[in-house]
Amino acid sequence: MKRLGVVSGAIGWFGGMVQFFLLMALVQFAWTTPYSWAGNNISDLGNVHCGDFDGRYVCSPLHTLMNVSFTTGGILIILGAILTHDAWPRTVVARLIRSLLVATGAGWMTAGLFPADVNENLHVLGGAFVIFAGGNLALLLTVFLRTGPLAKLRWWGFAFGLLGLAAMLLHFSGNGLGLGVGGMERVTAYGLPIWLGLAGFRLFLTDPVDHERPGLVRR
Secondary structure (H helix, E strand, O other), X not given: OHHHHHHHHHHHHHHHHHHHHHHHHHHHHOOOOOOOOOOOOHHHHHOOOOEEEOOEEEOOOOHHHHHHHHHHHHHHHHHHHHHOHHHOOOOHXXXXXXXXXXXXXXXXXXXXXXXXXXXXXXXXXXXXXXXXXXXXXXXXXXXXXXXXXXXXXXXXXXXXXXXXXXXXHHHHOOOOOOOHHHXXXXXXXXXXXXXXXXXXXXXXXXOOOHHHXXXXXXX
């Protein structure tokens, strides 16, 4: 049963990453006006209405698909954090990481349920801020995972988290550093789904209870 739960959560994480990037690309290509990774926010893809927003014209014909992707991704992040319980070490940091992942998943759902042009306050505060801050902090803390199947991904998580938090500060201050505000937002946002996809793939292939077996020596 432990293996079944972990595998289910792992598939959810990997599937969540795949559906997010695939649907995002599909929604982008549906734009009649060019969509710019540098000039447009990710949230523009989910805007319900067409019009000028902060000096840029936004019109996303497949906005519903993008918002479904946000919401589905959030659900899968939460389910993965719960179902992969047996793959995590029994430490306070591991519990904190999983709690942050649940909060981040809720943030993804908020972003999908409340598009930026429908309820900007909820979208930004409940969605983007929780996703950027909570998700990247969770990644940063993975550096403390010394045992278990996810330990080999801890330095990837640390790097993604550190880069993401720095990019978050630059994004919210309006500094694109040549990438544009949209490009900097992607540096902030993409680390978590990529890491979760890697984590899901690794958990699918490994024994989730290796770190609990007595006498096991890790090298």
